[in-house]
Amino acid sequence: MYEKLTIHELRDKIKNKEVTIKEVVDDVFKRIEALEPKVEAFVTLNKEYAYKRAEELQAKLDNGDNIGILGGIPVAIKDNMCMKDTLTTCSSKMLSNFVSPYSGTVVTKLEEAGAIIVGKTNMDEFAMGSSTATSAHKKTTNPWDTERVPGGSSGGSAACVAADMAIASLGSDTGGSIRQPASYCSVVGLKPTYGLVSRFGLIAFASSLDQIGPFTKDVRDSAIMLNAIAGHDSKDTTSVEIEVPDYEKALDGSVKGLKIGIPTEFIKDGLNPEVKKAFDEAIEKLKELGAEVKEISLDYAKYALPVYYIIAPAEASSNLARYDGIKYGYRTANFDNLEDIYANSRTEGFGDEVKRRIMLGTYVLSSGYYDAYYKRAGQVRTLIKEDFDKAFADVDVIALPTAPNTTFKFGEKSNNPVEMYLEDIFTVPVNIAGLPGISVPCGFDSKNLPIGLQFIGKVFDEQTLLKVSYAYEQNTEHHKARPNI
Amino acid sequence: MKITHEEVKHIAKLAKLSLSEEEVEKYAKDLGGIAEFVEKLNEVDVTGVNPTAHAVDKYNVFRADELKDSYNREAILKNAPSKEAGCISVPKVVE
Numbered sequence: 001m002y003e004k005l006t007i008h009e010l011r012d013k014i015k016n017k018e019v020t021i022k023e024v025v026d027d028v029f030k031r032i033e034a035l036e037p038k039v040e041a042f043v044t045l046n047k048e049y050a051y052k053r054a055e056e057l058q059a060k061l062d063n064g065d066n067i068g069i070l071g072g073i074p075v076a077i078k079d080n081m082c083m084k085d086t087l088t089t090c091s092s093k094m095l096s097n098f099v100s101p102y103s104g105t106v107v108t109k110l111e112e113a114g115a116i117i118v119g120k121t122n123m124d125e126f127a128m129g130s131s132t133a134t135s136a137h138k139k140t141t142n143p144w145d146t147e148r149v150p151g152g153s154s155g156g157s158a159a160c161v162a163a164d165m166a167i168a169s170l171g172s173d174t175g176g177s178i179r180q181p182a183s184y185c186s187v188v189g190l191k192p193t194y195g196l197v198s199r200f201g202l203i204a205f206a207s208s209l210d211q212i213g214p215f216t217k218d219v220r221d222s223a224i225m226l227n228a229i230a231g232h233d234s235k236d237t238t239s240v241e242i243e244v245p246d247y248e249k250a251l252d253g254s255v256k257g258l259k260i261g262i263p264t265e266f267i268k269d270g271l272n273p274e275v276k277k278a279f280d281e282a283i284e285k286l287k288e289l290g291a292e293v294k295e296i297s298l299d300y301a302k303y304a305l306p307v308y309y310i311i312a313p314a315e316a317s318s319n320l321a322r323y324d325g326i327k328y329g330y331r332t333a334n335f336d337n338l339e340d341i342y343a344n345s346r347t348e349g350f351g352d353e354v355k356r357r358i359m360l361g362t363y364v365l366s367s368g369y370y371d372a373y374y375k376r377a378g379q380v381r382t383l384i385k386e387d388f389d390k391a392f393a394d395v396d397v398i399a400l401p402t403a404p405n406t407t408f409k410f411g412e413k414s415n416n417p418v419e420m421y422l423e424d425i426f427t428v429p430v431n432i433a434g435l436p437g438i439s440v441p442c443g444f445d446s447k448n449l450p451i452g453l454q455f456i457g458k459v460f461d462e463q464t465l466l467k468v469s470y471a472y473e474q475n476t477e478h479h480k481a482r483p484n485i
Numbered sequence: 486m487k488i489t490h491e492e493v494k495h496i497a498k499l500a501k502l503s504l505s506e507e508e509v510e511k512y513a514k515d516l517g518g519i520a521e522f523v524e525k526l527n528e529v530d531v532t533g534v535n536p537t538a539h540a541v542d543k544y545n546v547f548r549a550d551e552l553k554d555s556y557n558r559e560a561i562l563k564n565a566p567s568k569e570a571g572c573i574s575v576p577k578v579v580e
Contacts, residue, residue, distance in 0.1 A: 101560040194540045208539050237546040238539070306523040317500060324501075327573060328564035338578050342501045355502055359493070359512055360519055362500040373523070378536025380529050385537060417515055418522050434540020 002027040003164045004482070007073050007221040010167060014061070014072045021054040021061070021072035021116075028074040028118060032165045035485060038146055040138040041160040043079045044087045045119040050074065053116045068114025070228055075110060076166035078157050079120040080127055081212070082201040083107045090203050091135035092125045094323050094330045094349035104201015105233045106170060106212050113228040118166055121156030125351045126320065127177055127205045129153050130423045133410060134353040142185060143483040144449055148407040151181030154215070158185040161215045163485055168216045168225055172202060174209045175308050176403075176427025179439040181215075183402035183452025186441040186481065188216045188469070190226065193460045194434035195240035198233030206315040207238075209308075209431040218479050219440065219470040223247035226462060242460060250463035251470040256290035258468060261395035263298040267426065272405045278443035278451040279401045282472065286399070289475055291468070296391045296398065300383045304429035307384065309421060310364050310377035311432075317361025323349065356417065385433045392458050397468050400426050402439040402452030426454060436462050440469045441478040488517045 002010065002024045013019045029047060036042060054072065061067050077083065080090045082100035084107075089095045103111075110117060124134040132140045132155025142150040143163040150159040154171025158181035161169050171178040173191035182189025190213040197212045204210065214225035227248060232241045262283065271279075287293050325331040325345025332344035350358070364373035391398060403423055413420040430437040435456055442453035453472070457465035473479050493513045497504045504512065558571065565573045 098564055101556055101563065195543070234548060238541065238543065240541060240543065300529070303526060303529060306525045309519060309523050310526075325566065326575060328566075331566035335576065338576055341576065343503050346501050347503045350502075356512065356515055358500050358502065359496050360516055363488075363492075363496045363516060363520075366496065366499060375536055376526055376529075376531055377523075378538060379531035379534040380526055381537040382534050383529065383531075385540070416518070418518055421522075432540075 003031040003167070005167070006217045007070065007167055007224050010073060011069070011071065021058045022051070024072060025050050025054045025074055025116060025118070028166065031163075032118070035163050035165055038141065038485065039143055039159050039163050039165065040140050041121055041156040041163070041165055042076070042119040043089055043091060043122050043137055043156070046086065046117060050116050050118050057114055057116070068112065069224060070110065071114030073115050073167050074118045075115045076119050076121050076157060076160050076169040077107065077110070077117055078123050078154050078169070078171045080123060080172060080203040081107060081170065082203070083117065083120070086120065088120070088203070089137070090126050091123045091137055092349065092351065092354070093136045096136070096330065098329055102201065105198035105235060106229050107201060109229050110170075115228070121154070121160055121169060123156055124153035125354050126203070126316070127153040127172060127174060128316070128353050128357050130176070130180060130420055131413070132156060132181070133414065134351055136351055139410065142407050143485045144186065145407065145447070146485070148409050148449070149184070151184035151407060153177040155181050157215050158182055158187055158189065161185070161187045161217060162483060164482070168214055168221055170212055170229070171215055172210055172212050173431065174206050174312060175431050176424040178213050178215065179402050179427050179437055179452065179454060180423060182439040183454075184407040184450060186450030186478070186483075188219055188222045188438065188440050188479070190214055190222045190438045190462075191430065191436060192226065192230065192462060193436045195238055196436070196460065196462070197229050198231070198236040198239045200233055200235035204319040206312040207319060208315060209312060211431070219466060219473045220248065220251060222438070222469075223251060223466050245463060247462060247466055250467045252467060253471050253474055254290070255286060255468050255471040258291045258397070258464070259395040260286060260291050260293050260468070261296035261391055261398045262293060263301065263398060263400055264295050266298045266301045267400050270404050270422065270425070271401065274445040275401050275404060275406065275451050279453060282442045282453045283399065285476060286472060289471060294395055296395060298387050298391060298429070300380065300387045301429045303380050304384055304432045305421060305425055307377045307380050307432055308424070308428045309360070310373050311381070313357040313361030314365050314374055315361070317358045317365065320354070320358055325349070381432055384429060388433045388435060396464050398456040400454050400456070402426060402454040406445050406447070406449035406451060430456055435459060436465050438465050438469050440473055441481070442476070443478055444481070488513050488520060
């Protein structure tokens with residue numbers, strides 16, 4: 001039963017010796033073994049390592065030593081984060097045999113905080129997708145309805161927390177890859193400000209957009225996970241040197257006097273009526289709790305998606321040029337010369353969506369098209385950022401739905417790439433502007449499928465983001481619902 | 486917007502991917518669809534707007550030039566598909 005608890009519940013029980021760390025790890029692996037055939041959330045399990053860590057941490061605790069803010073907590077990480085001597089595949093055939101010789105900074109930080117990394121989770125190949133269905137390994141399902149997708153690209157990390165197969169997890173978010181699956185699976189998903197969490201050891205997709213963040217069962221756990229992973233790292237040049245506060249202290253339960261902006265015009269098109277209803281109810285709740293709700297305009301936000309589909313593939317085509325079959329990763333068996341190794345290794349090693357994005361990125365960066373696409377996208381990006389700056393002069397946070405719809409069935413949107421891309425319409429502007437965003441559970445549709453409420457904060461103001469999310473969560477019951485699986 | 490089969494083949498060559506005729510057909514359609522979707526940006530007046538490459542204003546990050554241990558050579562080479570004498574090996578490049 002310990003697998004059902006949160007970090008803050010478990011940390012006290014572990015500290016007070018009501019339960020041993022081994023018992024917690026036992027329960028989590030029992031749950032994984034029972035549900036993995038249905039949910040298929042994991043690419044790799046670290047069972048041996050987990051029990052060894054449990055033993056070490058328990059010995060430290062029994063000795064009266066501090067075991068850290070995540071001491072003995074079983075967590076999972078997305079398979080695009082390098083962990084020393086562990087397979088790191090990015091759910092691609094290209095890296096199916098890649099054993100990382102080092103650990104990324106978030107992995108080191110989790111370990112220093114006392115966490116036990118029980119496994120690596122399934123994802124869309126190279127984090128490119130919104131369903132986790134582009135994985136080369138397996139089909140992760142949504143614990144609320146296994147006929148449907150968990151969202152993506154961090155689908156395994158969202159599904160395993162929703163199904164109590166890990167107490168918390170890490171994902172990465174380039175255009176919504178933490179928030180959208182959190183919304184689809186009814187968990188809390190936080191994308192921190194660009195630069196708050198080090199990306200050293202995160203396999204790059206789109207470097208000006210990627211950011212690592214936690215999936216948790218509630219908002220307090222999100223603050224605890226952020227405490228563990230935030231902070232400057234000299235190994236990541238985009239990491240920002242700022243004083244990191246104790247995020248848990250921001251959770252005072254109040255929204256009184258807080259100004260919340262609603263971009264009414266931006267969200268009115270294409271929004272599923274059941275999602276809209278849940279969103280409107282959430283806003284009413286926030287008003288009831290004393291928040292001041294204001295309408296705001298984000299005139300350029302509607303251009304964020306086309307901007308994203310230029311910038312992200314352009315950066316991806318450049319980042320993925322390193323996979324050439326030479327230094328590591330998949331090498332074709334079919335070659336006569338060096339040129340064949342490159343082309344055949346890439347052609348055989350990458351899946352369809354990855355190739356599509358590499359092609360698109362190469363196209364927009366190719367001679368004669370650069371100004372029309374990439375430069376213009378960068379200019380519109382400036383306008384989108386300025387839009388948010390203007391809005392934040394008047395409000396403390398912005399609220400909008402996380403996704404326009406609830407989870408869809410496998411194969412439902414795979415014929416038309418643009419239709420799939422539209423699921424990210426409300427999450428992408430946040431990455432374009434480098435802001436922090438969070439998705440918290442805000443209800444269910446008539447099919448009992450989860451709906452997420454998104455808050456967007458000012459740059460490096462995760463405190464207000466967590467504060468408003470916590471106040472909302474503590475005054476509603478949605479986060480307590482668990483899937484019947 | 487239409488992207489021709491010749492263009493698709495040219496892009497594939499630049500990206501070092503080999504495509505079958507069916508794939509060329511499929512990507513021409515998909516890329517055309519996406520290109521049409523991003524053309525929406527042409528409605529925006531961007532005159533005099535500086536492009537943003539990065540959400541955070543940070544440039545030229547330097548570190549002190551100090552000697553530090555690097556990774557173990559053998560550990561790094563473990564992932565190489567083919568190696569010889571402590572090096573990664575590739576087919577002959579010069580005839």
